[in-house]
Amino acid sequence: MDTKFQWTNFYMELATALLEYKNNRSELIEKLKTIFSDAGMNFPFKEKGKETYEDICPFTIFGSFNKGITNANRIALLEQFAKQFSIKSAVPTEFDGIPVVMNLSAWFFAYKGNRGEHDIDNLWNLLEKAIAYSDEASAENKNAFIAAYDTVTKQKMIKWNITMGLYWVRPYTFINLDSTNRAFITDVDNMPHYFTTIFSDINKGLPDGTSYLFMCEQAKNALNQKEYEYHSFPELSYCAWKSSQVGKTEEPPTKTVDSNVKETDYWIYSPGDNACMWDEFYKNGIMGIGWDEVTNLKDFASKEEIKEFMKKVYDASYSYKNNAHCLWQFANEIKVGDVVFVKKGMHKIIGRGIVTSDYIYDSSRNTYKHIRKVDWQNNGEWEHPGQAVMKTLTNISAYPDYVQKLLDLFAEDTPEEVSEQKEIKYPPYSKDDFLNEVYMDEDTYNTLTELLEAKYNVILQGAPGVGKTFAAKRLAYSIMGQKDTSRVAMVQFHQSYSYEDFIQGYRPSKEGFELENGAFYKFCKEAEEDNERPYFFIIDEINRGNLSKILGELMMLIEKDKRGEKIKLLYSNEWFTVPQNVRIIGMMNTADRSLALMDYALRRRFAFFDFAPAFSSEGFKNYLAEKNSPKLESLITVVESLNNTISSDESLGDGFRIGHSYFCTDDEITDEWLKSVVEYEVIPLIKEYWFDEPTKVRDWSATLRSAIK
Structure with missing residues (x-):
């Protein structure tokens, strides 16, 4: 057994120990109270906030330390589990290859009033049958496992998480089918073609027991061929997690907030004096910044503290205002998913990449100890439009025209100009991920997605604070199956927003006036070139703008049955179309009494979906x-x-x-x-x-x- 995954021994032994309490769950709950108390943590198993559980299932127990908590807290809990259940295996300190459930969905059964009479008994029965099948894969044990699995999968709170639970308790027998693993094993680069073909429809729904065991067996056979670097389910799960880290940090997330929902920021950056560190940074997939005498930047609570520290270790006669600002931005303001343009001097752009990690202080490096991981997409040399700023790091997001000029440098890359280009791999995002984050039941979600597909244009309307904006991008991601930020755009309407902002119009320039394209025009052109995949244009506060004025002649083209038809634009006399693959999601605050209702001509082009407060969800x-x-x-x-x-x-x-x-x-x-x-x-x-x-x-x-x- 691979010693790298020492957690597997501990988890399997703990699962076997828990099974002894199948018929003595009251004593088990008392033990759990002692475990959490001795670990210095609140007891998490409560009915609707206050009443302590009278019963519990083994998978929910495992979920209590396989969710978004720190490794230190996880280890503290496992030490107490080892003590209470006399576990002989070493308490793990590394957790490579372990999937974690969302903090708000770590339960495998519903609250008392919503669960079936035998739901918890069925989960214990599944554990028993899973261990028996793992110990001896006889026909009798196989059939018993399938029957137990099929019973459990009909219960509330059971979705793909049950495959995670089975993987926790017997990680070399049962494959984990969370969204990260599903995306990985259905990619022909990661598994044999016959395997990806058989399971190409896996995302359509949780497999039944027979199909799940067949999948486990086929995956084992594929891994036994030694064609890949992973030869067991833990190794597979770890590699899948590593491959999904564009847009995530090294550690499993401790929060359920999707950082990609924040708008992408754009930065221009110099990798050392005259880009002297570029070759190393590009090779190692990192970006770094100097001032090594300043220690871990996360130890400083403010820019002022960094500035005062720099005065102590460098020359006290300097203010270090700009340098402290630069270090603070590097550690705290750059986000995972942000785009970095790399400059050399003031006249050359030499690369572009996407930030894939939070700030890291790497004390083992000789120089440039402040680093972040970056997926460098381009490496070459391009003429910078005009003269670049002199600062090492600058947020240029506030200058969209400038950002667009830099993006345009990479639009027409040829093999001679670019030494290497990589395809961006966006993190997977499924319907289950949406339901874990947005307080909405599955039937309502299905209704909403069907409405969007039937109409192409949907307005989410509701009172303040019901989560319309929170849900909009996540809805798009769940339909796309990944957090592909390149296929989602968002604008906010206001009373001064115009056709010129949205479609196109003349803007002042050095030579007089210049025709510029607006946000929706550019988005439609991008979608048109990629017409086999859906694109989502999101409009916040859609009823704050004068829609008839903003849409102009495009009012007709946004209708579903008019998609693909062409019309001449007002200013350019250009034939323009709204592609079939563009979906429009608007948000409207129903409590804003200052706003007029949308006119009927526009209303019939949109479906309206009510968002209600979800306190009872x-x-x-x-x-x-x-x-x-x-x-x-x-x-x-x-x-x-x-x-x-x-x-x-x-x-x-x-x-x-x-x-x-x-x-x-x-x-x-x-x-x-x-x-x-x-x-x-x-x-x-x-x-x-x-x-x-x-x-x-x-x-x-x-x-x-x-x-x-």
Whole structure:
């Protein structure tokens, strides 16, 4: 057995030990309470936030330390598991090849009121049959496993996560089919052609027991051929994870926030004096920055601290204002997924890449110890348009025309100009990923995607804070099957937004006026060249703009049955079309009383999908259970009551209800955070709603404040 994956011994022994408590789960829960208490952590197994579980399944126990927690906390927990269950295998300190579940979906069974009578019993039975089959793959054990698996997969909370659970308990028998692994094993570069052909439809749904075991067997056969560097499921899972790291950090994520939802930033950067480090950086897939005497930049809380430290270790007579700003940006403001243009001097561009890691302080390096990992896409030499800035690192996102000129340098690359170009591999993103992050049930998701496909244009409408913007890009990613930011564009309409901004128009230039293309024009041209894949154009605050004015003659072309037809544009007299593969997603705040309704000609071109507050959804209940904050739960109860009052108010209605996203955070729930939400977000909103009813505002404000005392 590969010693690199020492966790496998521990996990298998723990699974066997847990099975002894199949018929004594009350004692098991007491042991779990001791484990979490001795590890200094809150007991996570609670019904709807407060009531401790009376029963538990083995896969949920494994999920408690295979989710977004730090390795230090994971090790602390496993040390206590080893103590309580007399595990002889060494407690692992490395966790290569282990898939983790989302923090808000680490349970393998539903809350008491929503789960079947035998759901937890069925999960224990599956563990028993999985271990028996792993020990002896007889026909009898195989059939028993298939029956247990097929029973469990019909239960609530069971999706692809069950294959992760089976992999945890017997990692050399059962293959993990999370989205990362599915993307990896269906790529012909990673598995034999016959295998990828057989399982090309794997993403259509969780396989039944017979198909799943067949897949496990076929995957084992493929790995036994020694054609690949991975020869076991743990090695396969680790390689799949490594290959997916464009847009992610080295460690499994500890937050459920999708960093790619943030807009891409663009940077211009010099790899050392006159690009002296470029060859090394390109070869090693990194970017680095100097000032090595300044230690780990994450130890500094502000630019000011970096500046004062630089004065101490260098020359105190200098201000170091710009240098501290540069170091701070390098460590804290560059994001995974950002694009970096590499310059040499002020007149040459020599490369372009995508940032793939957070900041790393590598003390083992002799120089340039401050680094980030980068997937360098281009290496060559291009003339810089004009003169580049002199600073080592500059965020140029605020200058879209300049960014476009740099992007255009790479649009017509030829083999003579570029020594190497790589295809960008975007992280996979599935329907299950969407449902894990967005508080929406599967039926509603299916309705929304079918609506978008039927109409091509959908407006997500709802009250403030219901998660419209949060869901829009994730909806696009889930349909594409990956977080391909190159096929998603987003603009925000406002009262001054015009046809010239959206399609094309004349802009002042040195020579007078120049015809420039707008955001939607450029997007459609890109989509037209890649017409076999869907593209998504997202419009925030779509009803804030004058749509008839913004769309102009394109009002007709956005209709589904008019896609592909051509019309002459107003300014250029050019024939233009909106491609079949472009989908438009708009967002509209129903509580904005300053806005006029869309006219009927536009309304019939869009489908309208209502987003409601999701306080009663399974996902939000899981969120509350994860946060384990009685004050937050008390506040939510008050807000639900407040929403009922708003709904029944004739001057307001459902469209003015307060959304759940006001109360969602990745950080710890503190009294200060709760007070801030109430005082500076919720109360100002109800003051606006009931500006002419001060008594109602005063009463509800008092009720909200008392909920978090």
